[in-house]
Every structure is written in structure tokens, then in C-alpha cells.
Amino acid sequence: MTAYKKLTPELARELEAIVGPGRFQFGEKVKDEYGHDEMPIYGRHLPEAVVLAETTEEVSEVMRLCWANDVPVTVRGAGTGLVGGCVPICGGVVLSTARMNKILRYDMKNLVVHTQPGVLLCDLAADALAHGLMYPPDPGEKTATVGGNVSTNAGGMRAVKYGVTRDYVLAMTVVLPDGRVMKLGKTVCKTSSGYSLLHLMIGSEGTLGIITELTLKLIPKPLRDVSLILPFANIAEAIASVPAIKLANLDPQSIEFMERDIVDSSAAFTGSPVFPTVVNGREAGAYILVTLVGGSEEELTLKMDRLGEVAEAAGAFDTLVVWTDNLKKDVWAARSAFLTVIEAETRLLDEMDVVVPVDRIAEFLVYTHDEAVKQGVYVRSFGHAGDGNLHIYCCSNDLEEDEFKRRVKKLMDACYHKCTEFEGQVSGEHSIGHAKKDYLRESVGETAYELMGAIKQVFDPKGILNPGKVCHDPERGCPTC
């Protein structure tokens, strides 16, 4: 067991010498933003220093120094995480990759892009499109870094067709906790070559190594796409339509669900009410938003007709085609803004990101709402209906924080338990951080949890990299744990 050391002024000077004064903050100069992510309910913990690295070599030097001196290091991308993953709960250094923000080069023959980890998702997506290509992962927060996306195995709205971030990572450069640099993966389409350390690194939340370069797979941009809004009377009917939509052989790019109240809030927030509330004289209580892609207008028309038949047979009031590009942009902007809207309206907020089998979504939502009523907590939900991934937000504007946390814990204990019973998983895409550690343990069981801990021990025997996260119990000397 390593007793973490405090950063002495002498060590701070050595760190500063690695990156230069403009990219180093120490003591009182450390900015508040480095003490939290987008879910501050899990606690604010300022680091002792922040290093803004620009190269693999700098990251390696920082790690060698911190390793030699038992100083904990937590990597931070854009800090948009929702589980406290980039929060330095044991103090030490925050190593930011935000300045490693260069798209290095495209390899058009192999359809890959080489990039630094601090490139923002929105920048990569736009740049790829300008090259006639698409980077398929599409998580809601476009200002996250691709390094953060890889480290959390981010999902998003196109996962039902294209898969998640993991499916687009071919290779990476990693700095290990002791400062060694390792390359994993190659620009090849398949491999059967030993244990996949590459895939171990994906989704490891900065606990095993620091990603300093990525090779990401791209696909040709789909020729045509169309989005359709399906209004339903209530969430149960909306969700019940999903298996039929999936079975209809339409290969949709997205199947999202949303409840009416979040749609109303979003309309008020953006000033742009893009989801019709009364359709054919009936009040909509929930919606499914579908995107279809195709190679020609004819193909899309056939798919739209078929979707209409299936949806209306499942109880949709209508199949509303989002005809214009501007409207499509507004509809998806409204969908992407849901969490921002909830954040803006809510003083105390916590969340669940469970994933359950698609046929259990409605049952799980009903269970959650019932439990929330029992606990006196207001719950709002939306998510990826196509892959069973639910974003459930527990909200309060009037409870005291301690009372809110007490009630939410009871609610979450019940819901995560139900999720395990339904053969679901704790997190579909937001990860574990330190917020969901106990639920991970309960969900995967002792043997798997112990093996995860043993893997962490192999990569990071001193436990200095992002301590206290995923499956790691902080070592002696941590002031907060």
C-alpha cells in the first residue's frame, strides 16, 4: 500500500519545469473547474496542481515524477463526465489533455484518423464530415474530448446502428502510471492476437493509463437520412413500439425516447417547440424519435412507409417526418439539450444511466417512477430506447442537500437492485467513476470485482492513477477517503 504524498513546492517546481509556467497551476492558482465534473453532487475536490500537457513526452515525464514521489494523478479531458471520474478525490495532480487537441492526419485509404485525445467530439465530427466521412459515435455532449469518450466508452444516439466508441478505436498510445509509453493496436480491421489490452484500456476511466494518441475508424458518410417523430399517449406505449420497429428490418440509426415534460422544458429553454404536443386531436404524453438512413430517396421512402405502418399499429398517433434540414437540426439540438435543460431547472441533481434489455425498459421506468414517488423525489427520464439505455435524473429544488442524498440513495439502491434482477448493467455509457462503485460491485459480483481490482494492481501497483475510481479503494494517506 502506498501512502500518497503531498505535492511539495520543490516537486511543484519540477512539474512546472516540464510544461512551462503558462501550463501549470499550483496551490491557490488552481482553478475551481478542476475540482468537479458535470455532476457536482458527488463532491468537489480541488487538486494541489494542474498540468496542461501537450505531448506524450510531457505526460510521460509528469508520470515518472509523480510515480517516483507517490503523488496521485487524475486525468481530465473536458470534465463533462457524470460520475466524478475526472475529479481528484485523493488530491495530487490533475493532468489535463485539453491542450492535446490536434487532429493529426487522415488515412483515406484505410478510413482512419489519427488524433490527439483532447480533440473535441464536435470538432472531429465536423472535420470528418468535411472529408466526406463520418465518425459514428454521437454522445449528447459534443464538447467532450475523444480521449474522454474512449476512456468512458461513450455511447450516444447512433449506437443502435453503429455501436459505441469502443467499436471505432483501432489503436492508441498510452502512458502507463510509471511513465512508460506503450502502443496498443494497429490500423487493421481484425485481430486475434493475445489479450486485448486495447479493449481493456477503452472504458477504463483513466485508471490504467493515460491515452495520448488515438487511431479511430471512420465510415463513408451516409448518403441520405431522415428523422421522424412518433407521438404516443404515454411512455409505456412508446417504449412498447421499439421491438416492432427493430424487427421491421429498417436498420434505424437512432431510436430515442423522451417523456412529455422534458420536451416541454426543452421547448421553453430553447424557445423552439419542435415536438408537436397535440397530434390528430390527441395530447402526446411521450415520443419516439427515429432516424433512418439510406442510399436513395426511394429506399428512404420505402423505409418511412414501413415505419409508419409499424408505429401506427403500435399506437403512435402519427408518423411526423422532419422534412427540412433546419428543422432536423432543431429537433436534434432539442434532444441533445435535455440534460442541459434539466441542469438549468434543477438545484439538486443525481442520475442513473442503467441499461436493461429492451423489453424491460417500460417496466423499469414504471418501477423507478413508483419508487421515486415513495421517496418524494422528482424523476425525469429520456434515453436510447433502441439499446435499452435509460437516463434517469433525480431532481429536487426544495429539499436540503443531505436529505436529498439520503432519499436518492434509497431510490437508487432499489433501482440498481431491480436493474440487476432484470439482467441489466449499472451504466450503459456514463461509466462508474467513484459515484457508482458500490453498485458495480453488487452488479458484477465479488469474483469479477476482485479480478478488476487485480488488473488495476498489475497496471498501477502503487494506485496513483485516478485513485478511488471504478474498482479501486484509495490507499492510506488519502485525506478524503
Ligand SMILES: Cc1cc2nc3c(=O)[nH]c(=O)nc-3n(C[C@H](O)[C@H](O)[C@H](O)COP(=O)(O)OP(=O)(O)OC[C@H]3O[C@@H](n4cnc5c(N)ncnc54)[C@H](O)[C@@H]3O)c2cc1C
Ligand atoms: C449534457 C451532457 C450530455 C451527455 N450525453 C452523453 C451521451 O449521450 N453519452 C455518453 O456516453 N455520455 C454522455 N455524457 C457524459 C460525458 O460527456 C462523457 O462521459 C464523455 O465521454 C466525457 O468526456 P470528457 O472529455 O468530458 O472526459 P472527463 O469528464 O474529463 O473524464 C471522464 C473520464 O475519462 C478519463 N479520461 C479523460 N481523458 C483521458 C485520457 N486521455 N486518458 C485516460 N483517461 C482519460 C478521466 O480520468 C475520467 O475518468 C453527457 C454529459 C453531459 C454533460
